[in-house]
Amino acid sequence: MPVKTDYQKIPLVFNVYKPVGPSSFSIVHHFKKNLGYDFGKIGHFGTLDPFAEGVLLIGVQGAQRLNDYIHELLPKTYRAVGIFGGKTDTGDLTALVNVEKHIAVEFQKMAKEELEEKLAKHFLGEYWQAPHSVSATKFEGKRLYEHALAGRLIQKEKVKREILDFKIARYEYPEMEFEITVSSGTYVRSFFEEVAELLGGYGALQILERTAIGENTSANGIRQKDWPIKGEMFDLEKWGRPLDQVLRLNKVRLTSEQTSKYLQGQRLKLDLIELVYDSQQELISSQNILWVYNQDSHLLGLARPLNEELAAIFNLQLAISLFL
Known part of the structure; x- marks a missing residue:
């Protein structure tokens, strides 16, 4: 029986529909004050001016650290x-x-x-x-x-x-x-x-x-009526998207030994690593950056092929604390 994902323990991105008027910072502040659980740091992936509306991506639990990659790879x-x-x-x-x-x-x-x-x-x-x-x-x-x-x-x-x-x-x-x-x-x-x-x-x-x-559209954005309210349940599974659904990349899956080396920043031989291609290849954001998972399919971070080796370029702190 598959283990149910605990959405309070994985990096998440909220696709929030920002209305005209409030600043992007004020909306991030609203989520910070009202989410109602210990989600670590919070941040957004690209501001919108007060007069503008639409998609505002907000990351928690380590997701916000992907800011530079979201900017670089997603139009x-x-x-x-x-x-x-x-x-x-x-x-x-x-x-x-x-x-x-x-x-x-x-x-x-x-x-x-x-x-x-x-x-x-x-x-x-x-x-x-x-x-x-x-x-x-x-x-x-x-x-x-x-x-x-x-x-x-x-x-x-x-x-x-x-x-x-x-x-x-x-x-x-x-x-x-x-x-x-x-x-x-x-x-x-x-x-x-x-x-x-x-x-x-x-x-x-x-x-x-x-x-x-990218694939995160205003049609699927969280409207203001559904924003979190302090003291009320906010459905993380409904509204939160895991990182690898926000930024679509090909994947590598590591053995236990390889996972330990990856999290320590060591390079791995590419020919010894299992590569998993995304089924929707036309949506891949980059062929030169890969999501990295352990053998239990837990997301560890990002890596880049380099001279027939796999080099770590981004380790999620959550992954390090859970699996190292």
Whole structure:
């Protein structure tokens, strides 16, 4: 008879649907105060500005330590509505329009399909972008929006990002509703400002929803009515997702002796290790990083093939305490 998983003892990720208004930090704080059991540290995998809504992933029991890997390996998809004709300090319409300039008339009248083709041709693929001056990117230990609130607008250097997919869902000038899938760190507000500039004018976002981080979609997000309440039972099995379901990778399964060596940071010979391929290969986030399990299928961490050996790159503290 299989042993029932104790969800209070494994790293979990909650796919929370953040509404418009509260900060990402306040939602993490709510979960921290109301989950009602000893879950260790807590953290999120990519902030959303207060004006934005959608997928906010929150990790507990060691899951939050995977932050860098989630950012690196899982693309993010957004639905946005932008309004052409005006520029704001924030790149969205929570601030007043301070400069007006409509895009060229030819683009105002252009058919949705034609405009989509033009923008996709220009933006798809490698994309260099500077973080918006009121974004959550840090500079000298503070968020850029914190500098902006203090009257100091910071212009950071452009960094390489990637636009993976772009579709215009609706175009009725001056409104453009679009869906975009991007590499981590891409700012959709800045993207829409660049779209408007390419078309000869200004623009700002009216709506921004993060609809997916990898396979974690807004449709499956935990709505506010289902968030934990102190003193009431919160169904971890229903709402919590194990790490290997959030980040889909191929797997290796280790013997007892190999497990001990892995947790001590020793390299293992690849030809002596059992490799388990995921059944949904098209969803694999990386072929160069592997989930590592012991012979009882307990998740131990991550490893990378390196010169015919398996090198540990991430050990879950929970795994070390339970199985070393």
